[in-house]
Amino acid sequence: MLNGIPRSCHLLVALLLSVGMEAAVAFNPPLSSMLNRREAISDLVTKTLQYTGITQIPILTGRQTAAPMRNLVVFDFDHTLIGVDSDEHVLGLSSDKDAAKRRLAEAGAAKRWCEGFASELECLQREGVTMDRIKEALVEIKVDEELKETIHRLGNLDGVELRILSDANNWFISTVLQSNGLDKYITKIVSNVAEVDGGFLHVKPYHTSPHPEGSSSPANLCKGRVMRSWLDEVRWDQVVYCGDGPGDFEGAVNVPLNGKILARKDWPLHRLLERSKEVKMAQVLPWQDHKELARLLSKNVEMPVLAMQRKQWDLAGSRSLRWHEEGKAVRVMT
Numbered sequence: 001m002l003n004g005i006p007r008s009c010h011l012l013v014a015l016l017l018s019v020g021m022e023a024a025v026a027f028n029p030p031l032s033s034m035l036n037r038r039e040a041i042s043d044l045v046t047k048t049l050q051y052t053g054i055t056q057i058p059i060l061t062g063r064q065t066a067a068p069m070r071n072l073v074v075f076d077f078d079h080t081l082i083g084v085d086s087d088e089h090v091l092g093l094s095s096d097k098d099a100a101k102r103r104l105a106e107a108g109a110a111k112r113w114c115e116g117f118a119s120e121l122e123c124l125q126r127e128g129v130t131m132d133r134i135k136e137a138l139v140e141i142k143v144d145e146e147l148k149e150t151i152h153r154l155g156n157l158d159g160v161e162l163r164i165l166s167d168a169n170n171w172f173i174s175t176v177l178q179s180n181g182l183d184k185y186i187t188k189i190v191s192n193v194a195e196v197d198g199g200f201l202h203v204k205p206y207h208t209s210p211h212p213e214g215s216s217s218p219a220n221l222c223k224g225r226v227m228r229s230w231l232d233e234v235r236w237d238q239v240v241y242c243g244d245g246p247g248d249f250e251g252a253v254n255v256p257l258n259g260k261i262l263a264r265k266d267w268p269l270h271r272l273l274e275r276s277k278e279v280k281m282a283q284v285l286p287w288q289d290h291k292e293l294a295r296l297l298s299k300n301v302e303m304p305v306l307a308m309q310r311k312q313w314d315l316a317g318s319r320s321l322r323w324h325e326e327g328k329a330v331r332v333m334t
């Protein structure tokens with residue numbers, strides 16, 4: 001259709017077609033009743049832009065008002081986002097790592113993991129292990145490549161927010177995220193507090209006030225309490241929780257019923273959920289390894305958002321307009 005028209009004029013043609021189509025639909029009641037007006041215009045402009053190869057245009061009016069979808073994806077960190085426990089990994093630097101890990105496990109069994117690790121971390125540093133050496137150990141932790149790619153794609157989608165809720169600490173988590181190039185995709189980290197004092201790294205509890213009645217979480221962090229505060233922030237269209245451990249249980253059962261719980265198969269969270277059939281909860285989807293976790297995230301978060309975005313012209317908020325074709329995002333700037 002545009003053969004023979006200079007490429008510089010293609011944008012003008014696309015815009016004229018979109019305005020013309022909108023006018024035709026607006027002044028033709030039968031057609032208007034038959035067609036979804038926004039979809040008709042969107043499809044026409046999309047096809048024209050695809051034909052011309054234009055990926056950026058400078059203007060479009062603000063008549064499209066569909067609200068962006070809001071998806072919250074929550075990751076536990078140890079053994080969920082990464083394949084190891086970061087606290088235990090760092091204790092591998094101890095001169096007697098078996099004893100250090102045994103003491104930490106005993107503390108965990110008594111719901112005092114945070115205090116136990118704070119004590120082991122202090123011993124470790126008194127042995128002469130510096131923060132630089134601890135950082136080097138953390139940088140060794142690699143996130144699975146397929147999961148990393150999925151996080152890149154999810155993080156680039158409008159309306160998807162990725163957060164971490166973990167019983168590790170914010171310094172360990174930030175260090176691992178940065179070294180894996182994931183820090184810019186994670187919008188919030190809630191974890192125990194790491195502070196440097198006198199050249200030593202100290203870990204302190206995240207929660208310092210008592211948990212609400214009914215919580216069975218350790219005093220330092222109640223994931224259910226954090227999840228409820230996140231759910232109160234906005235109206236999320238979908239919430240997905242990824243976890244593995246017993247500390248994830250209260251976070252997971254707070255996922256709204258239309259959400260998903262991605263539980264590491266046959267690990268404590270999964271077993272607890274299986275034993276709690278009487279609790280009304282979101283659908284539980286087990287995953288065996290990080291590649292399966294990545295595929296579940298793609299299927300349950302990425303694909304629904306892409307399908308929605310493909311149908312909507314969204315000029316709300318960011319005033320950026322996107323559409324997606326075969327999984328590839330193309331941004332149209334306003």
Ligand SMILES: [Mg+2]
Nearest residue numbers: 076078079245
């Ligand atoms: Mg975990």
